Amino acid sequence: MAKAPKNAISPTRAEDYPQWYQQVVRAADLAETSDVRGCMVIKPWGYALWENMQAVLDKMFKDTGHKNAYFPLFIPKSYLEKEAEHVEGFAKECAVVTHHRLEADGEGGLKPAGELEEPLVVRPTSEMIIGASFAKWVESYRDLPLLINQWANVVRWEMRTRLFLRTAEFLWQEGHTAHATEQEALDETAQMHEVYARFAEDFMAMPVIKGAKPEHERFPGAVDTLSIEAMMQDKKALQAGTSHFLGQNFSKAMGIEYQGEDKQKHHAWTTSWGVSTRLIGGLIMTHSDDDGLILPPKLAPAHVVIMPITFKADDPDAVLAYCEKLAEDLKQVTYDGQPIRVELDNRDIRGGEKTWGWVKKGVPIRLEIGQRDMADDSVFMARRDQSPKDKAGVGRQEFLDTVSDTLADIQNTLFERAKTFRAENSRVINARDKFENYFKGDKGGFALAHWNGDVEVAKKIQDDLAVTIRCIPDDGAIDDLLGGPNEPGKCIFTGEPSEKRVVWSKAY
Numbered sequence: 263m264a265k266a267p268k269n270a271i272s273p274t275r276a277e278d279y280p281q282w283y284q285q286v287v288r289a290a291d292l293a294e295t296s297d298v299r300g301c302m303v304i305k306p307w308g309y310a311l312w313e314n315m316q317a318v319l320d321k322m323f324k325d326t327g328h329k330n331a332y333f334p335l336f337i338p339k340s341y342l343e344k345e346a347e348h349v350e351g352f353a354k355e356c357a358v359v360t361h362h363r364l365e366a367d368g369e370g371g372l373k374p375a376g377e378l379e380e381p382l383v384v385r386p387t388s389e390m391i392i393g394a395s396f397a398k399w400v401e402s403y404r405d406l407p408l409l410i411n412q413w414a415n416v417v418r419w420e421m422r423t424r425l426f427l428r429t430a431e432f433l434w435q436e437g438h439t440a441h442a443t444e445q446e447a448l449d450e451t452a453q454m455h456e457v458y459a460r461f462a463e464d465f466m467a468m469p470v471i472k473g474a475k476p477e478h479e480r481f482p483g484a485v486d487t488l489s490i491e492a493m494m495q496d497k498k499a500l501q502a503g504t505s506h507f508l509g510q511n512f513s514k515a516m517g518i519e520y521q522g523e524d525k526q527k528h529h530a531w532t533t534s535w536g537v538s539t540r541l542i543g544g545l546i547m548t549h550s551d552d553d554g555l556i557l558p559p560k561l562a563p564a565h566v567v568i569m570p571i572t573f574k575a576d577d578p579d580a581v582l583a584y585c586e587k588l589a590e591d592l593k594q595v596t597y598d599g600q601p602i603r604v605e606l607d608n609r610d611i612r613g614g615e616k617t618w619g620w621v622k623k624g625v626p627i628r629l630e631i632g633q634r635d636m637a638d639d640s641v642f643m644a645r646r647d648q649s650p651k652d653k654a655g656v657g658r659q660e661f662l663d664t665v666s667d668t669l670a671d672i673q674n675t676l677f678e679r680a681k682t683f684r685a686e687n688s689r690v691i692n693a694r695d696k697f698e699n700y701f702k703g704d705k706g707g708f709a710l711a712h713w714n715g716d717v718e719v720a721k722k723i724q725d726d727l728a729v730t731i732r733c734i735p736d737d738g739a740i741d742d743l744l745g746g747p748n749e750p751g752k753c754i755f756t757g758e759p760s761e762k763r764v765v766w767s768k769a770y
Contacts, residue, residue, distance in 0.1 A: 269552040269553060270289065270552070270553040270554050270618055270621060270622050271285050271286055271289060271551075271552050271553060271554055271622070272285065273285070274552040275495060275496070275551075275552060279495075279496040280424075282552070283424070283543075283546065283547060284424070284425065286546055286550050286554055286555055286622075287308075287425050287426070287546065289554050289555070289622040289623075290307060290308075290554055290555040290622055290623045290624060291305050291306075291307050291308075291623065292304070292305060292307055292308030292311070292425075292426075292542070292546075292555070293305055293308045293425050293426065294425075295425065298430075298431075299430070300419070300420055300423040300429055300430030300431075301429055301430050301431045302425050302426070302429050302431075302432075304433075304539070307563060307623060308426075308542065310563035311542055311545075311557070311561060311562075311563055312433065312539055312542060314560075314561045314562075314563065315465075315541060315542075315561060316413065316435075318461060318465050318560075318561070319435065319457075319461055319537070320411075320413075320435075322457050322460075322461060323411050323435075323437065323457070326409075326453060326454075326457065327409050328409040328410065328411045328437060328439075329409065329410060329411070330410075330411050330412060330413065331410050331411075331412055332412050332413075332414065333388055333391050333392050333395065333412055333414075334385075334391055335384060335385055335414075335415075336359065336382035336383070336384065336385070337382065337383045337384075337385050337388070337390055337391045338380050338381075338382060338383075339358070339380055339381045339382070339383055340380060341390040341391060341394065341516075342356075342383055342390055344390065344515040344516065345389075345390065345483045345511060345512060345515040347482045347483040347511075348389065348390070348482045348483035348512075348515075349482075350482060351481070351482020351483070352386045352387065352418075352482060354419075355386050355418040355419050355420070356383045356384070356386055356418075356419065357383070357384040357417045357419050357430075358381045358382070358383055358384070359378065359381065359382040359383075359384065360374070360377060360378055360381050361374035361375060361376050361377050361378060362376045362378055363375050363376040384417040385414075385416050385417065386416055386417060386418045387416060387436065387534075387536075388412070388414070388416075388436055388438070389438065389483070389508070389512050389532075389534055390512070390515070390516065392410070392412075392438045393438075393512050393513070393515070393516030393518060393532070394516055396408060396438070396440050396513075396516070396518045396530070396532075397516050397517045397518045397519070400440060400518055400519070400520050400530060401520060401521065402520055402521050403442050403520050403521065403522050403523055405520060406440060406441055406442045406520060406530065407439060407440065407441045407442070407446060407450070408439060408440040408441075408530075409437075409439050409450075410437070410438050410439065411435055411436070411437040411438075412435065412436055412438075413433075413434075413435050414433075414434065414435070414436065415431055415432065415433050415434075416431070416432065416434060416436075417430060417431050418430065418432075424543075425543070426539050426540060426542045426543035426546070427500075427540055427543040427770055428540075428770070432538050432539050432540070433538060433539045434536050434537060434538035434539065435536055435537060435538075436534060436535070436536040437454060437533070437534060437535045437536065438532070438533070438534050439532065439533045439534075440513065440518055440530040440531070440532050441530060441531045441532070441533075442520065442522065442528070442530065442531070443531060444509075444531050446531065447507055447508075447509075447531035447532065447533050448507055450533045451486070451488060451505050451506065451507040451533045451535070452488070452505075454505040454533070454535040455472060455488040455489075455490070455503075455505040455535075456472075458470075458490050458502070458503035458505065458535075458537060459472050459490050459503075461503075461537075462490055462492065462502055462503070462541075462544075463677065464560075465558065465560045465561055466541065466544070466545050466548070466558055466561065467548070467549065467558040467560075467673055467674075467676040467677035467680065468492050468502070468544060468545065468548045468549075468677075468680060469492065469493075469677065469680050469681045469684055470490035470491060470492045470502060471490070471491045471492075471708075471732070471733060471735055471739050471740060471765055472488070472489075472490055472733070472735065472736045472739050473488070473489065473491070473732075473733030473734050473735040473736050473739055473764075473765065474486060474487065474488050474489075474733060474734045474736075475487040475488070475489055475504075475731075475733060475734075476715075476717065476720060476731050476734060476764075477717055478717045478720065478721065479730070479731065480506075481504065481506045481534075483508065483511050483512060484506040484507060484508050484509075484511075484534075485507050485508060485509035485511065486506070486507040487504055487505070487506050487507075488504065488505045488506075488507075489501050489502075489503065489504045489505075489732070489733050490502045490503045491732040491733050491765060491767075492544055492548065493548075493680075493683065493684045493687065493688075493707065493708060493767075494544070494547035494548060494770070495547055495548065495550075495683065496547070496704075497687045497706060497707035497708075497767075497768075498767060498768045498769055498770055499708070499732045499765075499767035499768070499769040499770070500540070500543070500544045500547070500769065500770050501732070501769065501770075502537065502540070502541060502544050503535075503536070503537040503541075504535065504536065505533065505534075505535035506533060506534045506535060507533055508531075508532040508533055508534060509531065509532075510529045510530070510531055510532070512532050513529040513530045513531070513532050514529050518530045518532065543770075545557070545558070545561070548680050549676050549679075549680065550624070553618075553621050553622065553650060554621055554622030554623065554624060555622060555623055555624030556624045556646050556647060556676065557624035557625065557626060557646070558626075558672075558673050558676050558677075559597065559598070559626045559669040559670075559672050559673045560598050560673055562603070562624065562625060562626055563603065564603045564604060564605040564625050565597060565602050565603045565604070565625070565626055565627060565665075565669055566592060566602060566603070566604050566605070566625070566626070566627045566628075566629060566665065567604075567605040567606075567607055567620045567625045567627070567628050567629065568585045568588060568589055568604065568605070568606045568607065568629045568631065569607050569613070569616055569617065569620070569628065569629065569630050569631070570582050570584075570585045570606075570607075570608055570631055570632075571613055571630055571631060571632035571633075571635075572608075572632075573613065574632075574633070575632065575633040576633060577633070580633075580636065581631065581632065581633055581636055582608055584631065584636045585606060585608070585631050586606065588629075588631070588641070588658065589604045589606045591662055592604045592662065592665065595662060595665060595666060596666065597665070597666045597669045597670070598669075598670075602665065602666075602669075605620075605625065607620070613630075617630070617650075618650075621646065621650055624646055625646060626645065626646050626647070626669055626672050627643060627644070627645060627646070627665070627668065627669070627672075628643070628644045628646070629641045629642065629643055629661075630642040630644075630653070635655070638655070638657075639657065639658045639659075640655050640656060640657050640658055640661075641655070641656055641658055641661050642654070642655055642656075643655075643656050643661065645668070645672060646672070647672045647675050647676060647679075684707075684708070684743075685742070685743060687707030687708065688707055688708040688709075688710060688740075688743045689707065689708070689709055689710065690710045690711075690743075690744060690745075690763070691709045691710065691711045691754065692711070692712075692751075692754060693754055694754050694755055697709055697711055697754055697766075698727065701727045701728075701729050701766075701768065702727075706729070706767065706768060707767065708732075708743070708765055708766070708767050709729075709765075709766040709767065710740060710743060710744060710763045710764075710765060710766075711754050711763055711764065711766055712751040712752055712753050712754055712760035712762075712763050712764075713731065713753050713754075713755070713760055713763075713764050714753035714755070714756050714758040714759065714760050715760075715761075716753075716755075716756065716758075719753075719755050719756060723755070723766075727768075728768055729766050729767065729768055730766070730767070730768075730769055731764050731765065731766055732764075732765040732766065732767050732769060733764065733765055734762070734764050735748065735762070735763075735764065735765055740763070740765065744763070748762045748763050749762070750762065751763070
């Protein structure tokens with residue numbers, strides 16, 4: 263077997279975190295940059311991960327009464343102009359279609375022709391175009407609530423891109439709902455906020471803090487924005503999902519009206535909410551190590567990879583047959599309500615190359631099976647949440663009997679490890695000088711500090727330190743980090759009264 267490298271990924275997290283991230287994506291064969299500037303190609307292993315995320319979220323959405331639909335990729339420019347804050351928030355990121363055909367330019371090339379009467383924006387988000395449909399679909403209070411989700415791609419013309427975290431085109435889901443009352447819309451916003459938090463913690467094994475965005479960080483045109491915030495291993499925050507209470511702003515802009523039980527016309531109350539392939543970036547940065555990707559079992563494209571070792575076997579076909587039977591038996595076992603997902607790797611390559619390839623791809627459990635293991639009716643097992651050197655022989659039947667428990671233990675270990683890391687890198691701060699010192703250079707994590715609600719104060723901190731308020735936490739959301747309730751105090755910047763501590767951090 264080939265000699266194991268000191269670290270499979272170079273540079274390491276400590277040496278160059280951004281480059282480490284790029285190398286993990288490449289080594290795990292998740293995605294690659296496209297010839298189209300700022301866009302990515304999601305490769306089969308990465309897309310399988312996204313499909314698993316989709317499947318879980320889609321069920322959660324349907325279990326809460328939502329139905330899937332699909333809306334146009336193109337939005338008339340005039341639609342965006344109907345909601346002033348919305349168009350201002352997205353104007354600099356919009357890709358615009360102005361012509362509908364190409365013609366020969368006489369020099370062997372092509373030139374745009376057939377100018378459109380009205381430019382079309384490639385959707386950066388779909389509130390306006392979906393609102394136009396809602397205006398047609400809603401007539402009476404009996405048509406409400408309207409609970410719609412779509413799985414789609416969007417385009418935001420980013421100047422600085424990074425695979426999964428920030429690309430010009432990305433995949434996501436966006437939920438859009440319309441309600442008869444303000445309270446129903448508020449309840450919907452809170453419900454989907456909770457759905458995202460449960461998905462992040464229960465399936466991604468990524469602990470998050472739930473809370474509201476301050477006024478200047480809200481979604482353009484929203485009355486309120488709720489988010490989930492996670493800590494990555496470089497101690498920066500990642501906004502992992504948002505749920506927006508839109509009030510009646512968009513329904514007034516798009517004419518979403520209904521006749522109430524009082525026979526009067528009313529504007530609906532609307533919400534929107536979404537998560538994207540950015541979650542894959544968050545998963546990578548929460549769990550992976552200097553040997554590559556680490557996947558939480560509930561979302562892993564494969565739970566177990568079986569690697570037959572036939573190089574020196576007297577009967578390679580017998581070893582392979584033993585492995586094939588084990589793979590079939592594993593598929594009869596369930597974990598988290600689904601059959602165990604198995605990869606059987608019988609490629610004719612060196613054992614060390616094969617093993618390290620799967621280490622870098624993050625499969626939760628690796629099995630090596632050679633002639634001796636077959637003779638002993640056993641397997642040689644390694645867990646991805648442990649050192650690659652930690653391997654042990656296990657009886658075949660014992661492995662089959664305990665594999666579900668092992669996967670559950672890996673899932674829980676990853677969550678608790680991430681939660682411990684967050685706690686170790688969160689600080690209660692009560693003075694401005696300590697706050698500034700905490701974030702100097704590349705230092706810092708989560709700072710839990712009082713703020714009086716002044717937007718200009720928050721903007722100055724952002725300008726000076728590149729630190730932002732990640733959220734105003736929900737009641738109880740950071741009690742474990744504080745060691746007690748989030749009680750009122752004094753703003754560390756102005757000395758004025760503050761209702762509660764907020765979460766500050768540098769962020770992606």
